[in-house]
Amino acid sequence: MTEQPQDPGRIILWGVGTPRTLRPHWALAELGLDYECQPIQTRSSAMQTPEFTGLTARKKIPLLQDGAFTLTESAAIITYLSDAYGDERTALLPSSVPARAQCLEWCFFVLSELDSGSLYVIRRHQYLPQIYGEAPEACAGAARYFADQMPSVERQLDKGHPFLLGDRLTAADIMLTSCLTWAVRFGVGIPDIAAAYAARITARPAYAQAMARNTIPQPSME
Ligand SMILES: N[C@@H](CCC(=O)N[C@@H](CS)C(=O)NCC(=O)O)C(=O)O
Numbered sequence: 001m002t003e004q005p006q007d008p009g010r011i012i013l014w015g016v017g018t019p020r021t022l023r024p025h026w027a028l029a030e031l032g033l034d035y036e037c038q039p040i041q042t043r044s045s046a047m048q049t050p051e052f053t054g055l056t057a058r059k060k061i062p063l064l065q066d067g068a069f070t071l072t073e074s075a076a077i078i079t080y081l082s083d084a085y086g087d088e089r090t091a092l093l094p095s096s097v098p099a100r101a102q103c104l105e106w107c108f109f110v111l112s113e114l115d116s117g118s119l120y121v122i123r124r125h126q127y128l129p130q131i132y133g134e135a136p137e138a139c140a141g142a143a144r145y146f147a148d149q150m151p152s153v154e155r156q157l158d159k160g161h162p163f164l165l166g167d168r169l170t171a172a173d174i175m176l177t178s179c180l181t182w183a184v185r186f187g188v189g190i191p192d193i194a195a196a197y198a199a200r201i202t203a204r205p206a207y208a209q210a211m212a213r214n215t216i217p218q219p220s221m222e
Contacts, residue, residue, distance in 0.1 A: 011035035014052065015061025017216040018042055019182040020115075023074040024062045026174050026210035027081050031090050039217050043131075075107040078171045092171045103165055106172035109152075114179040118146035122186050143188045150191050157193045162200070169201070177201045 013028065015021035016039040028035050040046035040061060047059050055070050056063055063070065064077045066084070071077050082092035094100050121142035125135035153176065156164060164172045180190050180198040190198070201207065 010065070010067045012038060012065040014038040014040055014055075014063040014065070016041060016214050018061070018214075019119075019178040020074045021062045022210055022214045023174050023178050024064060024077040024081065025213045026178075026207060027078040027092055027171070029206035029209040029213070030092060030169065030174075030204075031081055031085050033081070033085055037213055041216055075111050075171065075175060078174060079104070079107070082171060092169065092174070094165075094170065099165070103170045103172050106164060107175045109149075110172070110175040110179055113149050114146060114176075114183075118142045118149070119179060119182050119186060119188070122188070126186075143186075146183060146188050150194065154191050154193055157197050164197075169204070173201055177207075 011028070011033060013021075013024055013035055014037075016025075016037065025037075040052065042061060046052065047061070052063075053059060055065065056072055058072055060072055062074055062077060063072050064080070066080075071080055078092060082090075086092055093103050119142070122139045124132040126139045161167060163169050164176055177198050180194055181202065183190055184195075184198075
């Protein structure tokens with residue numbers, strides 16, 4: 001990062017309603033930042049407006065605007081927010097080079113193996129068959145693949161730290177917890193030690209704040 005954000009009052013987060021959108025809402029809450037939310041939902045007409053597509057040709061949420069700076073990809077957004085606004089007390093990534101690399105290793109592992117390689121396969125082929133086609137075998141294989149990844153999570157949690165990487169919350173906790181709770185919602189089992197960890201991490205006030213902001217707005221009854 002070469003440029004520093006110019007106007008911290010102008011953080012806008014696009015997207016609500018999914019485990020991916022939860023992650024930056026959660027990071028913003030942990031960092032104690034004020035922001036505006038554009039509560040657009042995946043596969044809604046709001047994703048197709050010129051206002052949104054002008055910001056990203058990927059047409060994906062979450063998307064962060066910080067003044068003139070625009071960023072997609074949940075893990076990149078969390079990293080950016082921590083680098084730009086975290087201090088010694090609130091930063092979500094460690095400052096030492098090896099510890100930061102380890103944190104990013106977990107973020108990339110979660111994003112590629114647990115999210116895209118497992119849970120999103122189930123999301124697509126079990127819950128969105130009208131778009132992506134039904135594929136029960138692929139979904140069963142994805143659930144098995146998720147289970148196959150769990151020993152590495154168990155081994156890390158078995159070290160007995162309160163958080164995944166030690167004694168404070170990092171981006172890796174946000175990424176991992178979002179996938180553990182997502183797996184449980186899909187009926188994909190998680191190890192007991194991971195369930196206890198997720199229960200501990202989701203008890204944080206910032207998680208509750210993020211869940212509230214990540215909620216899909218209900219139409220007014222008036
Ligand atoms: N790897 C991306 C995934 C983003 C993503 O696929 N978001 C979904 C919602 S959870 C989306 O915008 N889907 C719209 C579409 O595929 O049309 C991240 O973690 O931010």
